[in-house]
Amino acid sequence: MQSLANISEIVANFNCNADTASLQSFGSGHINDTYFLKNIDARGTDYLLQRINHHIFTNVPALTDNMCLVIDHLKRKVSATDPAKADTEVMTLIPGRDGKYFYHDKHGDYWRMCYFLSNTKSYDVVETEKQALEGGKAFGKFQCMLADLNPAMLYEVIPDFHNITTRLAALKLAVNYNLKGRVHEVKAQLDFIYRYAETMQYFQQPEQQAVLPKRVTHNDTKFNNVLLNSNDEAQCVIDLDTVMAGYVAYDFGDAIRTIINKTVEDESDLDKIKLNIPLFNAYTQGYLTEAARFLTEAEINSLIMGVLLLPYMQAVRFxxxxxxxxxxxKIRFNGHNLQRAKAQLRLFELLQNHKNELHNIIIKQMESIKKGATLAV
Structure with missing residues (x-):
């Protein structure tokens, strides 16, 4: 936890009325540190303050430019139909007193602030089909509204972020160096990963790259990055640090990774990891209801590979x-990343076993949408 003196100094650099004495940690993110701050004016909007992990996000100004570009684009799209919703359905960054949307403190840390969206909630584990449906709508709408934004305009925040070829190379390098002498503990996991390495490089195949368009994608679509309102209806997509060019299947697959699993991402009892097919069906329906407006046939057919790739890739990363x-x-105990990796590999194994069933659900949902009302572009 930051000291109040330090927080007061940081907050003073933003155009806000935050009560620094109300500081409390917020959320369950793995990378950045997030704090909740109340507004001095009880009638005013509260705030979130984030310390950006600049060891991972090494170019914070460019990352911020990405966020501002995407936020402005989304606000224009929402305002075109309902101006009153622009600030509740899209996050709002707070400018610093120097006009920048981040603050670089004397200790070398980077900070940003945004308004806290009240009466919203997020879930680490999806509990109902309605929640899954609404999450699908949220990310489908997010991609749809950004479909006409040129991805070449965005900075590549983390190069090769979802390039499994690069991730596997990093794993092999880690194994070769074995800096902490841990490789002997993970022989079984390494064997399993290498067994599927060639198949999982689907998106790096030239024939796929020739037909799959790069689009502006979120690239971190775990379910708790969707805010739902008090009625469990989709309201806002958050955590835009990794927004950049990518394949839509990456976003679809990462969302499914956190939705279809009946337990938490880092479950220690692998027998508890089971597939919740109804939640998959609901999310797919919600997603395609929005995304069918712009998806190509090749992209639709690639979605199942995203479903398989993302837990596999996450296991490689962990x-x-x-x-x-x-x-x-961030870890909470020794061996946490290994526990996470084991859980993700078990999830991947189950998804691989049900690949055809899941792909058929995607195709049937798409056919159902095509038979419905004409979709507006």
Missing amino acids: LTDFINGDTYF
């Missing part, structure tokens, strides 16, 4: 971090 000594993801 295992790499474990071998390297837990330098990337």
Whole structure:
């Protein structure tokens, strides 16, 4: 927790009325540190203050430019139909007194502030089909509204973020260096990962890259990055640090990774990891209801590969971090990243076993939408 003196200094650099004495930690993110602050005016909007992990996000000004570009685009789209919703359905960054949307403090840390969207909630584990449906609508609408934004305008925040070829190379490098002497603990996991390595490089195949368009994508679509209102209806997509060019299947797959699992991402009892097919069906329906407006046939057919890739890739990332000594993801205990990797590999195994069933659900949902009302572009 930051000291109040330090927080007061940071907050003073933003155009806000935050009560620094109300500081409390907020959320469950793996990378940035987030704090909740109340407004001095009880009738005013409260705030979120974030310390950006600049060791991971090494170009904070460019990252911020990405966020501002996307936020402005989304606000224009929402305002075109209902101006009153622009600030409740899209996050709002607070400018600093120097006009920048971040503050670089004397300790070298980077900070940003945004308004807190009251009467909203997020879920680490999806509980109902309605929640899954609304999450699908949220991310489908997010992609749809950004479909006409040129992805080349965005800075690549983390190069090769979802490039599994690069991730596998990093894993092999970690194994070769074995800095913490942990490789002997993960032989079974490494064997399993290498067994599927070639198949999982689907999106790096030239024939796929020739037909799959790059679009502006979120790239971190775990379910708790959707805010729902008090009625569990989609309201806002948050956490835009990794917004950049990508394939739509990456976003679809990462959302499914956190929705279809009946337990938490880092479940220690692998027998508890089971697939919730009704939630998959509901999310797919919600997503395609919005995304069918712009998706190509090749993109639709690629969605199932995103479903398989993202838990596999996340396992590779967790295992790499474990071998390297837990330098990337926050951990709560020794061996946390290994536990995460094991859980994600079990999830991948189950998804692989049900691949055809899940793909058929995607196709049937798409056919149903095509038979329905004409979709406006």
